[in-house]
Amino acid sequence: MSMILAIAGVEFRILRRNRWLVIATALLAVFALALTLAGATTSGALGVDLLTVSVASMTTLAVYLVPLVALLMSFEAIAGDAERGSLALVLTYPVSRGTLLLGKFSAHLAGLAIAVVMGFGVAGVLAFALGGAGVDSGLALVRLMAGSVLLGAAFLAFGYVVSSFSRSVAAAAGGAGFVWLILVVLYDLVLLALVVWDNGGTFSRQVFPWVLAANPADALRLFSVTASADQALVSGMGSAVAALPQGAALVSLFAWPLVGLMLARLVFGRRVP
Amino acid sequence: MVDRSVLEVANLTRRFKGDGGVSDVSLTVQAGERVALLGHNGAGKSTLMKGILGLLPIDRGRVLIAGHAIGSAAARAAVAYLPEAVAFHPALTGREQLRLFAKLARVHRKEADDLLDHVGLGHAADRRIGTYSKGMRQRLGMAQVFLGKPALALLDEPTSGLDPIARHDLYTLIDGLAAQGTGVMIASHALTEIEARTDRIAILRRGALVADAPLPTLFARAGLPIRIRVEAPGDAGALFARFGGQRINGARVEFAVTPDKKMARLAEVTALGAEVADMEIIPPSLEDLYRHYSQQESSA
Numbered sequence: 261m262s263m264i265l266a267i268a269g270v271e272f273r274i275l276r277r278n279r280w281l282v283i284a285t286a287l288l289a290v291f292a293l294a295l296t297l298a299g300a301t302t303s304g305a306l307g308v309d310l311l312t313v314s315v316a317s318m319t320t321l322a323v324y325l326v327p328l329v330a331l332l333m334s335f336e337a338i339a340g341d342a343e344r345g346s347l348a349l350v351l352t353y354p355v356s357r358g359t360l361l362l363g364k365f366s367a368h369l370a371g372l373a374i375a376v377v378m379g380f381g382v383a384g385v386l387a388f389a390l391g392g393a394g395v396d397s398g399l400a401l402v403r404l405m406a407g408s409v410l411l412g413a414a415f416l417a418f419g420y421v422v423s424s425f426s427r428s429v430a431a432a433a434g435g436a437g438f439v440w441l442i443l444v445v446l447y448d449l450v451l452l453a454l455v456v457w458d459n460g461g462t463f464s465r466q467v468f469p470w471v472l473a474a475n476p477a478d479a480l481r482l483f484s485v486t487a488s489a490d491q492a493l494v495s496g497m498g499s500a501v502a503a504l505p506q507g508a509a510l511v512s513l514f515a516w517p518l519v520g521l522m523l524a525r526l527v528f529g530r531r532v533p
Numbered sequence: 534m535v536d537r538s539v540l541e542v543a544n545l546t547r548r549f550k551g552d553g554g555v556s557d558v559s560l561t562v563q564a565g566e567r568v569a570l571l572g573h574n575g576a577g578k579s580t581l582m583k584g585i586l587g588l589l590p591i592d593r594g595r596v597l598i599a600g601h602a603i604g605s606a607a608a609r610a611a612v613a614y615l616p617e618a619v620a621f622h623p624a625l626t627g628r629e630q631l632r633l634f635a636k637l638a639r640v641h642r643k644e645a646d647d648l649l650d651h652v653g654l655g656h657a658a659d660r661r662i663g664t665y666s667k668g669m670r671q672r673l674g675m676a677q678v679f680l681g682k683p684a685l686a687l688l689d690e691p692t693s694g695l696d697p698i699a700r701h702d703l704y705t706l707i708d709g710l711a712a713q714g715t716g717v718m719i720a721s722h723a724l725t726e727i728e729a730r731t732d733r734i735a736i737l738r739r740g741a742l743v744a745d746a747p748l749p750t751l752f753a754r755a756g757l758p759i760r761i762r763v764e765a766p767g768d769a770g771a772l773f774a775r776f777g778g779q780r781i782n783g784a785r786v787e788f789a790v791t792p793d794k795k796m797a798r799l800a801e802v803t804a805l806g807a808e809v810a811d812m813e814i815i816p817p818s819l820e821d822l823y824r825h826y827s828q829q830e831s832s833a
Contacts, residue, residue: 262636263636263637266633266636266637267633270625270629270630270633273624273625273629274622274624274625277624277625277661278624344619344620344621344622345616345617345618345619345620346616346619346620346621346622348583348586348588348614348616349614349615349616349619349674349677350637351588352586352587352588352609352612352613352614353609353634353637353638354606354609354610354637354638354639355637532588532589532590533588
């Protein structure tokens with residue numbers, strides 16, 4: 261345990277010094293603030309408070325940006341050390357590969373959580389200051405933050421899988437981009453195409469919600485809107501949510517980081533430094 | 534005699550698809566001994582080291598590090614490694630990096646701080662590694678080798694790319710490491726340094742161990758010719774007619790003798806008196822020796 265903390269401490273320092281922490285936080289904050297201010301013009305028409313609209317917009321933002329930030333933090337983890345030659349060195353020490361991975365994961369997860377809480381928190385404070393926030397929408401924001409951290413955790417783990425596979429940092433960067441494109445962009449486009457093609461048939465009603473929940477990025481959308489009827493209203497995800505048992509999205513969000521880490525450990529374990 | 538071997542390799546074999554790898558290598562390293570591992574690029578030096586370290590699965594053979602099987606926690610604690618051209622994360626300071634290694638090696642962080650002074654990085658300990666010169670990075674790498682007083686240290690090309698002063702400093706550190714009882718194996722290309730700085734030389738050729746003995750033994754076994762160069766006061770025609778060999782210029786002749794005939798030939802030369810103005814004896818160089826062992830096959 262103390263080994264994991266020691267590795268995490270050093271990795272967190274690296275995250276801070278190469279400015280990743282600042283960049284990630286600023287990136288999320290700027291987008292969240294912009295969306296909140298833009299939401300100020302539409303919230304009246306829907307009859308819900310400003311933060312409700314803002315959280316719905318931020319959810320869409322989080323689905324794209326949080327995986328990206330997570331992958332950017334993690335893709336170098338193994339391949340970078342291997343390229344420097346320090347991976348072979350570290351592995352000659354009496355420390356297991358699992359410990360090494362968990363140390364890096366702890367640091368990256370802490371960095372990601374700070375970026376998410378600060379970035380989205382700033383938007384929450386702004387909405388509150390403009391008078392458009394209540395208990396419900398405040399809770400929705402907290403849900404979004406928690407869900408985003410879980411989503412980020414999953415993509416950190418995916419980043420380690422890619423990094424463990426890759427011979428070089430450049431290859432790992434390409435692989436991370438590919439993972440993001442597939443899981444975050446193409447997955448939804450394919451689903452959309454299938455739903456349109458199915459035209460309200462069995463697939464749309466029975467299979468689609470499950471396939472949606474199976475993807476951690478979409479699971480965040482589902483998780484975020486189940487908070488309240490208001491959220492479902494502004495995000496338009498109500499029907500998919502209704503077809504799933506309570507907590508399906510949350511299970512997906514919790515399961516993927518674990519599955520990802522196990523997969524990363526497996527691939528890392530087979531790597532010859 | 535008490536067995537003081539810190540490394541025992543028996544019939545280690547690891548082949549790669551196609552070419553490369555090592556076959557049937559057996560060798561030992563005693564505590565406090567410095568062994569040079571020589572060989573061409575691709576002769577299997579790094580493969581052998583990685584096999585010993587447990588970084589590379591081996592096909593066959595047995596490796597014991599201070600009596601422990603490779604891969605075991607005890608073996609990992611007993612061995613230190615310096616990879617070829619290792620670079621640490623540029624954003625960390627030397628102290629942070631070494632303290633992390635100390636933690637992983639389960640030794641007190643005080644030892645890490647002391648070692649920074651020992652390798653001469655005390656003044657730069659709190660600067661980022663990104664600002665270090667190559668020599669400083671290599672010294673940091675040596676500092677982590679010292680952590681926890683390992684029984685065995687494997688150094689892969691520790692001096693490649695260093696200037697002569699930095700090399701000298703590094704070898705001083707290696708001597709200190711051996712003096713504290715660590716068995717050291719150094720893979721290297723730099724032949725001249727090896728000569729003075731190692732107790733034994735092992736030569737790998739195409740993955741097989743072709744020599745493993747102290748330097749004088751290797752020289753004796755190779756029986757390499759000694760070259761004698763004589764200079765006449767005037768024209769060297771008479772000397773050339775007598776000794777053969779080859780003429781270098783008008784006044785000088787160079788010829789080779791086998792070690793056993795050396796004294797007899799020297800007596801002949803000195804008996805000539807004033808006919809010889811000067812004489813030079815050129816013993817076979819380490820390079821000749823290396824070439825002898827690493828090319829045996831192609832000449833046979």
